[in-house]
Amino acid sequence: MTLIPELTILQPADKEQIDLPHTSEEELAVGKKRLYIESYGCQMNFADSEIVAAVMRNAGFATTSSAEDADLIFLNTCAIRDNAEQKVRNRLKHLTGLKRQKPELLVGMLGCMAERLKTKLLEEEKVVDIVAGPDAYRDIPKLVEEAESGQKAVNVFLSREETYADISPIRLNSNGVTAFISIMRGCDNMCSFCVVPFTRGRERSRDPHSIVREAQDLFDRGYREVTLLGQNVDSYKWNDELRMMNDAQQSDQTNSSLDFAGLLEMVAQIHPDLRVRFSTSHPKDITDDVLHTMARYDNICNYIHLPAQSGNSRVLKLMNRTYDRPWYMDKIRSIRRILGNDCGISTDMISGFCTETEEEHQESLSLMDFVRYDYAYMFAYSERPGTLAAKKYADDIPEDVKKRRLNEIIAKQLEHSAERNQRHIGQVQRVLIEGTSKRSEDFLCGRNDQNKMVVFPKGEYQKGQYVNVLVTECTSATLRGEVI
Ligand code: SAH
Ligand code: SF4
Ligand code: F3S
Numbered sequence: 001m002t003l004i005p006e007l008t009i010l011q012p013a014d015k016e017q018i019d020l021p022h023t024s025e026e027e028l029a030v031g032k033k034r035l036y037i038e039s040y041g042c043q044m045n046f047a048d049s050e051i052v053a054a055v056m057r058n059a060g061f062a063t064t065s066s067a068e069d070a071d072l073i074f075l076n077t078c079a080i081r082d083n084a085e086q087k088v089r090n091r092l093k094h095l096t097g098l099k100r101q102k103p104e105l106l107v108g109m110l111g112c113m114a115e116r117l118k119t120k121l122l123e124e125e126k127v128v129d130i131v132a133g134p135d136a137y138r139d140i141p142k143l144v145e146e147a148e149s150g151q152k153a154v155n156v157f158l159s160r161e162e163t164y165a166d167i168s169p170i171r172l173n174s175n176g177v178t179a180f181i182s183i184m185r186g187c188d189n190m191c192s193f194c195v196v197p198f199t200r201g202r203e204r205s206r207d208p209h210s211i212v213r214e215a216q217d218l219f220d221r222g223y224r225e226v227t228l229l230g231q232n233v234d235s236y237k238w239n240d241e242l243r244m245m246n247d248a249q250q251s252d253q254t255n256s257s258l259d260f261a262g263l264l265e266m267v268a269q270i271h272p273d274l275r276v277r278f279s280t281s282h283p284k285d286i287t288d289d290v291l292h293t294m295a296r297y298d299n300i301c302n303y304i305h306l307p308a309q310s311g312n313s314r315v316l317k318l319m320n321r322t323y324d325r326p327w328y329m330d331k332i333r334s335i336r337r338i339l340g341n342d343c344g345i346s347t348d349m350i351s352g353f354c355t356e357t358e359e360e361h362q363e364s365l366s367l368m369d370f371v372r373y374d375y376a377y378m379f380a381y382s383e384r385p386g387t388l389a390a391k392k393y394a395d396d397i398p399e400d401v402k403k404r405r406l407n408e409i410i411a412k413q414l415e416h417s418a419e420r421n422q423r424h425i426g427q428v429q430r431v432l433i434e435g436t437s438k439r440s441e442d443f444l445c446g447r448n449d450q451n452k453m454v455v456f457p458k459g460e461y462q463k464g465q466y467v468n469v470l471v472t473e474c475t476s477a478t479l480r481g482e483v484i
Contacts, residue, residue, distance in 0.1 A: 035061040036070035037172065040088060041078025043229055043279065044200075045111050047180040049076045050169035052110065052137050057170060059141035065173070067098065072106045072144065074130075077113035079195050081382035085113050089125070096127040106147050108132060108140070112199035116386075118156045128152075134185070134200050135159040158186075158201035165210040168217070175435050177225060177464050179218050183211055183263065184230035189282070191309075192320040192388035193353060193381065196231060205236050208263050215267050215274065224432055224464055225275040228267065233278050234285035236260040261289040268297040273466070275432060277451070279305045283331050284323045291338040302339060303374075303451040306331065307348035311367025312360035315353055320388060325367065332371050344420075344450030346375040349409050352402030353381045354393035361405045368412050374420045374450060376413040380406045414476050421452065421474040428470050428484060429454060433463045454479045 035056050039049045052074065053063050064070055073095060078084040092107075099105045108130035109121055115133035122128055129147040132140055136155035143153035163185055171179060187196050188203040215226050230236060238258040258266075260278075268276050276297075281290075281304055294300045310316050313324035323331075335343055349364060368376075380402040383395040397405075429448040437443035437455050444463070445455045455478055456469050471481040 032060060032062040033071045034064040034069055035072045035074065036064050036067045037074045037076060038067070038091070039076040039111075040084060041076075041080060041112060043180050043227070044182065044185075044231070045076050045078060046172075047169065047182050047229055048111065048134060048137065049074075050172050050180075051164045051167050052076070052140060053170040053172055054167050055137055055140055059144070063170065063172065067095075071104070072108065073098075074108040074110050077109055077111040079112040079116045079199055079384070081379060081384070083382065088113055092125050092127055099127055106130065106144065108143070108147075110134075110137070110140075112195065115156050115158070115199040116195060119154055122152050122154070130154075131156060133158060135162045137164065138162075160202050161204060163204060163206035165207045168214070175463065176221075177223060177432065177434050178227070179223050179225070180227050180229050181211060181214050181218075182206065182230070183228045183233065184236055187231040188235070189232060189322070190320055190388060192318060192392070193309075193350065193384070195384040195387055198386055200231070203232070203235065205230075205238050208238050208258055208266060211263065212266050212270065216270050219271055219274045222464055224273060224466075225277065226267065228264070228276065228278040230278075231280060232282040232285060234260050234281055234287065234290065236263055238263070259287075259289070261287065261293045264290065264293050264300060265297070268293075268300050272299050274299060276300045277303065281306050283308065283328050284321070286331060288334055288338065291334060294343075295338055301451065302342060302449045303344035303346075304335060305346045305348075306335075307377075308364075308367060308371075309348060309350050310353065310356070310360070311364040312356070315356050315360050318355065318389075318393065319350075319353060325363065328367070329370060342450070344374040344452070345371060346377070346451075347371070347373050348377045348379070350379050350381050351405035351409055352397035354389055354395055354397070356397060356405075361408075364405075365408060365412055368409070368416065372416045372420060373413065374452070375417060376409070378406060378409050378413065417476040418474070421476060421479060424448070424452070424471045424479055425474060426471065428468050429479070429481070431456075431467050431469045433461055433465050433467060435463045448479070452479055453477070454481060456481050456483055459483055 037049045039046045067073055075088055077088045095107055106129045107127050109128050110132050111134060114131045121131050129152060130143045131154045132143055133156035135158050139155045143155060146153035184205045186201045186203040190197055218226060240256060276299055283306055308328055309319055309321055311325055316324055383390050431446040431448055431454045433444050433446040437445045442458050443455050444458050444461055445453055448454055454469050461467055467483045469481040470484045471479045473480045
């Protein structure tokens with residue numbers, strides 16, 4: 001899953017943020033209780049907040065974009081690295097001040113940090129009234145009621161079935177053009193460094209019909225791009241037969257099973273003007289079938305986020321990634337063979353994992369040289385309590401060494417991003433306009449097929465339109481040009 005992390009590097013979305021109109025729901029707020037939601041972590045959490053907003057609207061709450069105006073504040077939290085949790089703890093200090101001025105204010109902790117710490121959070125952070133894990137969001141109105149009556153309220157039950165398939169999300173801070181759709185939840189991989197399997201539970205896929213319905217509805221409302229989200233989208237699996245047995249229903253539909261390539265195709269067929277993206281692909285699971293499907297449909301974007309984590313086979317084994325360096329390189333070759341050199345590829349990299357030697361770190365750098373990624377999300381290893389790595393291996397690389405290795409990875413990526421952006425100069429790129437450039441009212445911005453932010457003079461164009469932009473210059477983060 002692509003992160004919206006504490007340390008975001010070279011992610012065009014952050015360099016060129018677009019205008020975020022207040023949600024129309026705010027207008028409905030008169031006389032209603034107001035909810036303010038703040039999201040941390042990955043896109044999955046941002047998508048979940050939109051489900052929470054929908055659940056709360058049914059319970060009579062309106063959303064607001066101001067914490068100061070709210071009767072109820074939710075922090076949808078991330079636990080992926082220690083600094084992600086520290087950030088939330090600092091925010092809670094601020095909310096303690098707010099609550100002193102407004103004692104009836106309720107504060108809820110949702111998401112992965114809530115799931116990880118459970119009732120311990122209530123002991124450690126007195127300002128918190130409600131704790132709800134990622135599978136407990138239907139229960140939140142009840143938890144709020146309990147909290148209103150003066151009790152602390154907790155639900156951190158993890159489900160094997162919950163996908164919130166029937167809940168139509170309320171798009172928060174939306175640009176009205178691009179949206180996330182969760183296609184699955186949880187993760188069954190046990191990467192040794194990772195807390196996600198513990199905070200989000202077992203992997204389960206969402207009913208494809210509800211996914212297509214959601215995408216179609218977005219398209220009908222003027223959205224032009226959907227990103228299908230899952231921790232490992234390539235292991236998406238849906239079996240109609242199973243579902244019908246579960247429902248004990250009669251149906252004349254064929255009993256077939258659907259994989260990610262099939263789902264991708266169903267969504268791509270909604271309309272040629274609806275762009276389809278997805279994240280995250282796992283190197284062990286991505287299939288040629290998915291790559292061929294991408295090649296067949298112009299509206300499936302030519303961009304794959306394929307986190308390597310390390311370029312060394314021994315470290316990958318300790319990480320329990322279940323692929324090695326040659327396997328990963330083969331996947332890159334398949335992408336280049338089927339989709340060409342034009343396909344954008346990005347990665348996640350971790351520096352200083354347990355016992356990583358200097359030579360092994362060099363192999364991460366040489367893998368990057370081999371692939372030449374368009375972007376990378378890069379992190380220093382942060383030990384997470386309860387994970388396999390925390391139990392089995394010493395976190396033995398000193399912080400300064402982790403940082404230095406991380407800086408080398410970042411420097412390498414800066415070079416490659418610049419090089420990968422430069423190749424677009426002189427090319428005409430199809431751009432979906434997302435809004436006004438953050439830096440200037442006179443410029444618009446949007447992404448090309450490979451997920452790169454492109455900035456160009458406004459002219460008569462509007463968000464939601466596709467335009468052809470001749471790229472004339474670039475930085476390591478953004479392309480610039482003019483509509484032709
Ligand atoms: N499902 C995705 C990753 C989700 S977490 C995948 O398999 O690729 C996003 C990224 O955070 C990971 O890819 C990893 O690079 C990073 N990450 C996860 N746990 C970490 C830890 N303990 N320390 C540092 N980085 C971590
Ligand atoms: Fe974490 Fe690995 Fe699952 Fe990604 S695939 S969420 S890194 S356990
Ligand atoms: Fe996402 Fe952070 Fe949870 S990365 S899955 S919000 S631990």
